Amino acid sequence: MARNDALLTVQGLSVSYGHINALKQASLEVFPGEIVVLIGANGAGKTTLLETVLGINMPLAGEITFNGKAVGGAHADRNVRAGLCLVPEGRGVFASMSVLDNLLLGAHHNMRNVTRNLERVYEWFPILRTRRDQVARTLSGGERQMLAIGRALMSAPKLIMIDEPSIGLAPIVVNDIFFILTRLNQEGYTILLSEQNAFKALKCAHRGYVLETGSVTMTGSAEQLLNDPGVKAAYLGA
Amino acid sequence: MQVFIAQVINGLSLGSIYVLLVTGFNLLLLVAMIIHFSYPQVVVFSMYVTWVVLRLTGNNIPLGVLAGVTSSVAVNLISAPLFQKVMAKRGEVDINSTMVLSMGIGMIITDVLSHSFNQGLTIAFPDSLSSDAPLLRIGVISIVSGEVWSLAIGIVAVAGFFLLLYRTRPGRAFRAIAEDPNGARLVGIPILRTGLYSYALSGVLGGIIAILLAMLLGSASPGLGEQVAHKVLAVSIIAGLGNLAGGLVVGLLLGILEAIVQGYISGSWSNAIAFVIMLVVILVKPKGLFGTRL
Numbered sequence: 172m173a174r175n176d177a178l179l180t181v182q183g184l185s186v187s188y189g190h191i192n193a194l195k196q197a198s199l200e201v202f203p204g205e206i207v208v209l210i211g212a213n214g215a216g217k218t219t220l221l222e223t224v225l226g227i228n229m230p231l232a233g234e235i236t237f238n239g240k241a242v243g244g245a246h247a248d249r250n251v252r253a254g255l256c257l258v259p260e261g262r263g264v265f266a267s268m269s270v271l272d273n274l275l276l277g278a279h280h281n282m283r284n285v286t287r288n289l290e291r292v293y294e295w296f297p298i299l300r301t302r303r304d305q306v307a308r309t310l311s312g313g314e315r316q317m318l319a320i321g322r323a324l325m326s327a328p329k330l331i332m333i334d335e336p337s338i339g340l341a342p343i344v345v346n347d348i349f350f351i352l353t354r355l356n357q358e359g360y361t362i363l364l365s366e367q368n369a370f371k372a373l374k375c376a377h378r379g380y381v382l383e384t385g386s387v388t389m390t391g392s393a394e395q396l397l398n399d400p401g402v403k404a405a406y407l408g409a
Numbered sequence: 410m411q412v413f414i415a416q417v418i419n420g421l422s423l424g425s426i427y428v429l430l431v432t433g434f435n436l437l438l439l440v441a442m443i444i445h446f447s448y449p450q451v452v453v454f455s456m457y458v459t460w461v462v463l464r465l466t467g468n469n470i471p472l473g474v475l476a477g478v479t480s481s482v483a484v485n486l487i488s489a490p491l492f493q494k495v496m497a498k499r500g501e502v503d504i505n506s507t508m509v510l511s512m513g514i515g516m517i518i519t520d521v522l523s524h525s526f527n528q529g530l531t532i533a534f535p536d537s538l539s540s541d542a543p544l545l546r547i548g549v550i551s552i553v554s555g556e557v558w559s560l561a562i563g564i565v566a567v568a569g570f571f572l573l574l575y576r577t578r579p580g581r582a583f584r585a586i587a588e589d590p591n592g593a594r595l596v597g598i599p600i601l602r603t604g605l606y607s608y609a610l611s612g613v614l615g616g617i618i619a620i621l622l623a624m625l626l627g628s629a630s631p632g633l634g635e636q637v638a639h640k641v642l643a644v645s646i647i648a649g650l651g652n653l654a655g656g657l658v659v660g661l662l663l664g665i666l667e668a669i670v671q672g673y674i675s676g677s678w679s680n681a682i683a684f685v686i687m688l689v690v691i692l693v694k695p696k697g698l699f700g701t702r703l
C-alpha cells in the first residue's frame with residue numbers, strides 16, 4: 172500500500188493538558204479497509220489520541236490528515252461531517268434519552284438518508300429495534316455498546332474510531348462485540364480501535380501500534396505483535 | 410366557589426407566564442450553560458419596546474407583537490457573545506460568573522427603563538391589547554379576555570416548546586447538551602452554535618412572555634423585571650434546577666397559589682405567602698420537588 176493512500180495519517184502528534192504531556196510525537200496511519208488497534212495501558216494516551224483526531228483537543232504539534240485533508244484544530248462537528256466518528260469509552264450513550272433519539276443524534280449531520288440508515292442499523296442490531304422507545308439507561312452493558320456503535324454508523328462514517336470497546340463487559344459479550352467489528356470491517360468499514368486487553372483485539376485486527384506514556388513504541392502486523400515477546404509479557408498476560 | 414373558579418383561571422394564566430419564564434431560564438441553563446438571572450428583565454425591556462411601537466403606530470397590535478419578540482431575540486443574541494466568551498473558559502471559570510454578567514445586564518436594563526422611558530413612571534398598555542372587558546360574568550366573578558387570551562397563548566407556547574424539544578433535530582441536540590456536554594461534543598454536535606440557537610429560542614419565548622404580561626397586567630414598570638426574576642429563580646430551584654417538567658408544575662402551582670391568596674386574603678400578601686411556602690418546601694426538599702437535572 173502506498174503511503175499517500177492512507178485514510179488517516181497522524182504525524183508527530185503532541186498533546187498536553189497543562190503540564191502533563193499526554194502524547195509525545197505520536198504517528199500512525201490507517202488505510203482503507205483495515206482494522207488497526209492501539210494497544211496501551213491505562214493512561215498511555217489512547218483516548219487522547221482518538222479524541223484529538225476527532226477534534227476535541229487542540230494539538231500542541233503535529234499533523235492529522237483525514238481523507239486527504241488536514242483536520243488539525245478542535246472542530247469535532249466539522250470532522251464528524253467529513254466522515255470521522257468516535258465511539259467513546261464506557262459506551263457514552265445519552266442515558267435519559269430513548270434508543271431512537273440516541274441513534275438520531277448520530278445522524279445529526281446526516282439526516283438525508285436517515286430512514287434507510289436506521290433500517291441498516293436495525294439489521295445489524297435487531298435488539299435496538301425492539302428497544303427503540305426505551306430509555307438508554309435501561310439497556311445492558313452490551314446493548315449500550317451496540318447502541319454506541321449503531322449511533323456511529325448513523326453518521327455514515329468513513330472511519331470508525333472505537334475507544335476500549337471491551338471495557339467492563341462480560342467475556343461472552345466482548346466476543347460478540349469483536350465479532351460485530353470484524354463483520355463491519357468485512358462490509359467495508361475502516362476501524363481504529365484502542366484496547367487494553369490486546370489479545371482479542373489483535374486477533375481481529377490487521378495491524379497494531381503499541382502506545383506507552385504518550386509515545387508509539389512499536390508497530391507491526393497483528394501477527395507480529397501477537398508473537399512479540401515484549402508485547403506478550405506486557406499486554407497479553409503470557 | 411365562583412371566586413375560587415375565577416381565581417384558578419386567573420392563576421393558570423399567571424402560572425403559564427411563570428412556566429414560560431422558568432422554561433426560558435432553564436433552557437439557557439441547560440443548553441447555553443449560563444445562569445441568566447436577569448432573563449425577566451430582558452422580557453420587561455421587550456414590554457417597553459412593544460409599548461413604544463404601539464404608541465408610534467397608533468396601536469398596531471401585530472407590529473407591537475413583532476417588535477416585542479424581535480427585541481427580546483436581539484437582546485439575547487447581542488448578549489450571547491459576552492456569555493460565550495466567559496463560557497469558552499468553562500474549565501477555569503465557574504458558572505456563577507455568568508450570573509454576575511447577567512445581573513449586570515439586568516441592572517443596565519432597569520436603569521435604562523427608568524431613565525429613558527415615560528420618566529420612569531409606570532407605562533400602560535392600550536385596551537386593545539389588555540382589555541379587561543369581561544368575556545363572561547357569573548354572579549360576582551367575571552373572566553376577563555386578557556386572562557383567557559394569555560392562558561390560551563401560554564398553553565400553545567408551552568406545548569410548542571416541548572414539541573420542538575422532543576420532536577425536532579435541534580431539540581434533540583439541546584437535550585443531548587443538557588444531559589452531557591462532553592458526550593454531545595463527541596458525537597459532533599457544535600456546542601457553541603447550538604448554544605446560540607438556545608439564546609434565540611429563549612428570546613422568542615421572552616417576546617411571547619412580554620406580550621402575555623402586557624395582556625394580563627396591562628402595565629409595566631422598570632422594577633417589574635427584578636421582582637419577577639426573584640420568583641423565576643425561586644420556582645426553578647423549588648422545581649429542581651434544569652427540570653423542565655418540574656418547572657411546568659411548580660410555575661402553574663405558584664400562579665394558582667398567588668391568585669387564591671389574592672382572592673381570599675389580600676393581593677399585597679401574595680408575594681410574602683408564596684415565598685414562605687417556597688421556603689418551607691426548600692427546607693424539606695433541598696434539591697427541589699422534582700430533583701435537579703444538571
